[in-house]
Amino acid sequence: MRRSRRDPLARIPRAVLVPAALALLLLVGPLVALLVKAPWAQLPALLGGGTVLPALGLSLGTAAASTGCCVVLGVPLAVVLSAVDGWPSPLRRLARALVTTPLVLPPVVGGVALLLLLGRVGLLGAPMFQAFGFQLPYTTAAVVVAQTFVGLPFLVLGVEGALRGVDRRFAVAATTLGAGPWTRFVRVTLPLAAPGVAAGAVLAFARAIGEFGATVTFAGSLPRITQTLPVAAYLALNSDPDAAIAISVVLVVVALVVLVALRDRWLQGLAR
Amino acid sequence: MSRRAPVAALLAGAALLALGGCAQDLPASSGSAAPSSSPTLTGSITVDAAASLNRVLPALARSFEQEHPGTTVTFGFGGSSALAAAIVSGAPVDVFVAASTTTMRTVSDASLTAAEPVVVARNRLEIAVPKGNPGKVTGLRDFGDAAKTVVVCAKEVPCGVAATQVFALAGVTPRPDSYEPDVTSVLTKVAGDNADAGLVYATDVRSAGSTVEGIPFPEAGKAITDYPIAALKGSKNPALAAAWVDWVRAHESDLQAAGFLAAQ
Numbered sequence: 001m002r003r004s005r006r007d008p009l010a011r012i013p014r015a016v017l018v019p020a021a022l023a024l025l026l027l028v029g030p031l032v033a034l035l036v037k038a039p040w041a042q043l044p045a046l047l048g049g050g051t052v053l054p055a056l057g058l059s060l061g062t063a064a065a066s067t068g069c070c071v072v073l074g075v076p077l078a079v080v081l082s083a084v085d086g087w088p089s090p091l092r093r094l095a096r097a098l099v100t101t102p103l104v105l106p107p108v109v110g111g112v113a114l115l116l117l118l119g120r121v122g123l124l125g126a127p128m129f130q131a132f133g134f135q136l137p138y139t140t141a142a143v144v145v146a147q148t149f150v151g152l153p154f155l156v157l158g159v160e161g162a163l164r165g166v167d168r169r170f171a172v173a174a175t176t177l178g179a180g181p182w183t184r185f186v187r188v189t190l191p192l193a194a195p196g197v198a199a200g201a202v203l204a205f206a207r208a209i210g211e212f213g214a215t216v217t218f219a220g221s222l223p224r225i226t227q228t229l230p231v232a233a234y235l236a237l238n239s240d241p242d243a244a245i246a247i248s249v250v251l252v253v254v255a256l257v258v259l260v261a262l263r264d265r266w267l268q269g270l271a272r
Numbered sequence: 273m274s275r276r277a278p279v280a281a282l283l284a285g286a287a288l289l290a291l292g293g294c295a296q297d298l299p300a301s302s303g304s305a306a307p308s309s310s311p312t313l314t315g316s317i318t319v320d321a322a323a324s325l326n327r328v329l330p331a332l333a334r335s336f337e338q339e340h341p342g343t344t345v346t347f348g349f350g351g352s353s354a355l356a357a358a359i360v361s362g363a364p365v366d367v368f369v370a371a372s373t374t375t376m377r378t379v380s381d382a383s384l385t386a387a388e389p390v391v392v393a394r395n396r397l398e399i400a401v402p403k404g405n406p407g408k409v410t411g412l413r414d415f416g417d418a419a420k421t422v423v424v425c426a427k428e429v430p431c432g433v434a435a436t437q438v439f440a441l442a443g444v445t446p447r448p449d450s451y452e453p454d455v456t457s458v459l460t461k462v463a464g465d466n467a468d469a470g471l472v473y474a475t476d477v478r479s480a481g482s483t484v485e486g487i488p489f490p491e492a493g494k495a496i497t498d499y500p501i502a503a504l505k506g507s508k509n510p511a512l513a514a515a516w517v518d519w520v521r522a523h524e525s526d527l528q529a530a531g532f533l534a535a536q
């Protein structure tokens with residue numbers, strides 16, 4: 001006990017430490033390179049151009065909104081998916097595969113698919129456009145929809161995993177004590193799934209704030225309306241690579257600050 | 273897009289090299305001098321080119337490969353600026369064809385071109401509308417109409433620079449719903465009927481086939497886009513790279529058949 005506390009790594013075999021170090025290098029190396037190569041001296045000038053701050057605000061706002069959508073829509077879906085464990089296996093596998101699809105779809109293809117569904121000539125979009133003259137693409141709401149589309153699987157899979165680890169006898173006990181389905185869901189299932197919800201929400205937020213392909217394809221790129229930070233970074237890459245690096249630094253720093261803050265304040269409180 | 277092709281091409285090239293080595297022994301043993309007009313070209317090159325060339329250049333490459341058996345030309349198509357940025361950061365590319373002289377200059381200024389870039393084609397903008405023109409678009413003026421859904425290229429890419437020029441010439445203040453990152457995504461939005469109109473190159477309208485219709489406008493003639501080509505210094509196969517540049521220059525009429533304007 002005491003020895004392991006002094007050097008926690010001593011307990012781990014070396015064969016594990018080497019790939020772990022490589023993984024860390026692969027994850028952190030590019031970020032370090034980005035920070036080393038960043039044009040720090042020109043950073044204020046590059047960022048003060050009037051495109052970065054609105055894009056940053058839009059990114060934070062839409063990512064927060066889409067994370068909220070992911071939680072509101074994803075938790076119930078995860079509860080349903082974990083409840084149908086008794087279904088025949090092919091059906092269950094199909095359901096899970098469908099939920100995972102947005103993860104394997106190239107984001108640009110996801111954006112095209114969203115257009116085919118919600119665009120003004122899309123399956124659902126066409127009747128909406130004909131009835132109200134409203135089209136979702138090119139609006140801030142479209143950015144939130146695109147981000148929710150790509151972030152939702154992270155939340156659903158995270159929550160479903162957490163629910164699987166939950167002892168079912170809690171729910172049974174609640175029922176025998178007279179709890180109805182709603183009370184059981186709110187007072188028993190949700191608290192038990194909270195760590196999964198928190199972890200899934202953090203992943204969904206991270207995925208949303210970095211979203212580029214589906215956003216630009218489905219929502220477009222208009223400053224202050226649909227031009228999020230990753231879209232601004234990509235456009236800057238075409239004309240001014242230094243500005244693109246500067247924007248990327250902002251993106252990384254903001255994402256890190258948000259994730260660390262969430263971990264400290266919210267995630268830990270829920271997890272333990 | 274695919275970067276796996278060069279590996280296959282390399283393998284194929286190596287195999288052909290081995291075969292060629294065997295074949296060369298034959299004339300030597302029979303004592304006859306093989307009539308060879310030029311040093312034998314072999315191996316493969318990678319050509320990075322502006323997205324608007326993604327139909328006409330592969331067709332040219334097929335005839336080039338037939339003329340020079342044992343050679344392979346693979347392509348990376350994309351936005352000129354992004355391709356140039358990759359080349360400046362050391363991407364292993366043999367020939368670059370940009371949709372803008374300014375973009376080519378970022379590569380030549382970095383002393384990465386093997387020879388002076390040469391313009392092989394030119395292009396002009398055209399208004400693209402979905403089939404049937406549902407937005408009843410008639411000209412550039414419609415891009416200032418807030419009631420219409422219109423998309424253009426972002427100012428950071430060559431087609432956006434040309435768009436800014438034609439709007440200034442026409443005295444139109446555009447109110448686009450989106451500044452797209454490249455001409456392909458403008459075309460995608462128009463072709464899918466998710467926009468009433470977009471500004472693209474005339475060749476894009478043609479290659480999109482029946483899904484879009486083109487509306488030419490007079491100001492386009494004053495914002496012509498040049499397509500310079502240059503072999504790059506870092507090429508591992510400079511002879512083939514130079515031969516490919518010559519081939520494209522000798523077949524400029526093929527580019528014109530695809531809708532491009534003559535270089536001069």
